[in-house]
Amino acid sequence: MSVRSIAEKAIEQGKGVLRLAPNWVPRSFCVPGRRIKLHPADYYALGGDRGGIDERWFSSTTPADNGPKTSPNEGLSFIVVEDGSRTEKVTLRDAVSELKGSIIGARLWDAYHCWPMYSKFFDNKGPLPHHIHHREQHAKLVNQMGKPESYFFPVQLNNYGADFPYTFFGLQPGTTKDQLRECLKNFNKGDNKITNLSAAYRLEPGTGWNVQAGILHAPGSLCTYEPQKASDVFAMYQSLTGDAIIPEELLWKNTPPDKVGNIDHLIEVVDWEANTDPNFAAHHFRRPKPVRSIEQMRAEGYQENWITYDAEDYSAKELTVLPGKTVTIKDGGAYGIILLQGHGKMGVWDIDTPAIIRYGQLTMDEFFITEDAARAGVVISNPSKTDPIVMLKHFGPGNPDMKK
Numbered sequence: 001m002s003v004r005s006i007a008e009k010a011i012e013q014g015k016g017v018l019r020l021a022p023n024w025v026p027r028s029f030c031v032p033g034r035r036i037k038l039h040p041a042d043y044y045a046l047g048g049d050r051g052g053i054d055e056r057w058f059s060s061t062t063p064a065d066n067g068p069k070t071s072p073n074e075g076l077s078f079i080v081v082e083d084g085s086r087t088e089k090v091t092l093r094d095a096v097s098e099l100k101g102s103i104i105g106a107r108l109w110d111a112y113h114c115w116p117m118y119s120k121f122f123d124n125k126g127p128l129p130h131h132i133h134h135r136e137q138h139a140k141l142v143n144q145m146g147k148p149e150s151y152f153f154p155v156q157l158n159n160y161g162a163d164f165p166y167t168f169f170g171l172q173p174g175t176t177k178d179q180l181r182e183c184l185k186n187f188n189k190g191d192n193k194i195t196n197l198s199a200a201y202r203l204e205p206g207t208g209w210n211v212q213a214g215i216l217h218a219p220g221s222l223c224t225y226e227p228q229k230a231s232d233v234f235a236m237y238q239s240l241t242g243d244a245i246i247p248e249e250l251l252w253k254n255t256p257p258d259k260v261g262n263i264d265h266l267i268e269v270v271d272w273e274a275n276t277d278p279n280f281a282a283h284h285f286r287r288p289k290p291v292r293s294i295e296q297m298r299a300e301g302y303q304e305n306w307i308t309y310d311a312e313d314y315s316a317k318e319l320t321v322l323p324g325k326t327v328t329i330k331d332g333g334a335y336g337i338i339l340l341q342g343h344g345k346m347g348v349w350d351i352d353t354p355a356i357i358r359y360g361q362l363t364m365d366e367f368f369i370t371e372d373a374a375r376a377g378v379v380i381s382n383p384s385k386t387d388p389i390v391m392l393k394h395f396g397p398g399n400p401d402m403k404k
Contacts, residue, residue: 006088007095010081011102016373017347018103020336020366021078021089022357025055025064025120029236029246033123033162035223042359046071053359054125059336059368059394060118061093065232075232077118077336080362092368104334105371108396117314119227119336119394122219126163129238129246130194130218134254138269139213139233141256149228150286150308151219152208152316156340156390162221163242166200167209169217169284170275177267184237184263187251191240201281208286208307214271225338227394229313235269286310288318291401301325302380306402307392315399321389326381331374332400335393339365342389345381347373351389 001009010018024038028051032043036056043052050069057064057075064075078089092115101109108116133147140146151167171180175197183194195218203222211217213229216237236250252260259265277283288305290297297303301322308316319337321327321344343352351364369378382389395402 001088003090003094004098006081006090007079007099007103009088010079010090010095011099011370013081014349014367015347016370016376017349017378018092018368018370019080019349019364020059020092020368021080021362022366023057023060023075023077024053024359025057025075026050026053026066027055028066029129029244029250030054031125033125033221033223035157035159036121036123037354037357039356039358045359054123056121058119058338058366059092059115060120060230061091061096061115062118062230062232077368079368087362101371103368103370104396107398108334112397114230115396116230117227117394117396118230119225119316119338119392121157121223121338122226123157123223124162124219124221126221126242127167128219129236129241130168130198130216131234131236131238132216132269133213133231134233134235134269135213135271139231139254142233142254144233144254145229145231146213147229147231147233148212148311148313149226150208150210150311150314150316152225152307152318152392153203153205153222154225154340154392155205157223158205161203164221165203167203167218167220168195168198168200169209169211170199170215170277170280171197172199173276173278175276177272180267180270181263184251184266187239188248189239192238194238199280201285206288210284210286210308210311212271212274212311214269215274216270225316225392227308227311227314227316235266237266291317298322300327302327302329304329309402313397315395315402317393317395319391319393321380321382323382323384323386323388326379328377328379330377331369331393331395333395334369334371334374335395336368337366337391337393340390340392342382342384342387344383344389345379347378
């Protein structure tokens with residue numbers, strides 16, 4: 001079957017609610033925190049040299065950039081169509097390219113000609129190195145897009161905090177460029193001590209942070225839901241985390257070839273004003289905000305919170321459907337969802353939250369909702385007498401429902 005025919009069949013089969021397959025991504029510099037429900041035997045399913053699987057990507061049309069050993073279609077989400085014993089798949093990227101606004105809506109297609117964001121679970125046992133995602137002007141030098149991202153720490157996936165539930169953000173006010181330059185010069189001398197110039201913040205389940213491109217950050221060890229722009233651009237500025245040495249090639253990752261070795265270029269990538277903001281937490285820490293009156297929502301059988309609500313390139317909500325309730329949820333744009341808790345019906349689909357997932361196994365916990373279906377309203381039924389249905393919803397830029 002052609003891409004178009006599979007995609008059209010998926011829209012017809014799901015009445016605009018497209019079923020997605022789990023999308024697992026390894027990182028060579030990470031140790032899995034083992035909270036994203038992958039089977040214990042499968043965290044190194046792609047081989048030890050590829051690193052542990054500590055990420056699951058959602059609604060992704062963005063290939064993972066994991067070096068020369070990156071497998072075909074790594075990082076890309078697949079739409080699943082089952083017809084009896086026959087299963088067909090097509091990447092969300094190819095489906096959007098073929099059907100355009102029929103999936104993501106004319107507004108986004110006309111502006112971007114793609115689905116321009118994705119989200120993920122990041123689940124590392126320890127902290128990541130202090131690193132940076134490039135701003136637009138620096139990312140385009142290597143034919144990439146800049147990468148802002150936001151964090152939310154779901155309570156359902158954080159029954160323990162792992163090794164270091166604190167994140168270093170930015171640089172302390174008063175830090176000089178010469179101090180940062182010295183750290184980067186010492187990258188190959190063991191610990192370059194860059195976090196001496198930063199400050200760590202304790203992470204709190206049920207809250208989050210907004211981190212625009214150009215800000216140094218060393219994500220802590222809570223399992224994190226991360227809406228972000230459709231890019232995998234980054235560079236590691238810290239040479240040692242715990243006992244793990246970071247290869248120098250990652251310091252220069254996504255640096256133009258003619259600027260490799262130029263430390264001044266690395267400093268230029270840093271948004272100095274944002275990194276040294278004396279009120280960093282006040283400007284970047286985020287608590288959930290109800291979409292509308294909590295009393296009104298709960299009377300109708302649900303509660304919905306904005307969890308990412310001030311980023312230009314994406315937004316996200318947490319939706320809870322109360323036990324025993326059936327609701328119709330309308331949104332102004334296309335979005336993807338991942339189920340965190342509960343089971344029931346969503347449109348034509350049975351939905352459930354698996355306790356454990358084998359690598360390569362299909363599930364019923366991830367979907368993409370076309371703009372037409374979102375505007376018409378998605379019916380969700382929760383048959384449980386005790387357990388809520390909880391899902392996270394990720395939207396593209398310019399969400400018409402988001403009022404700043």
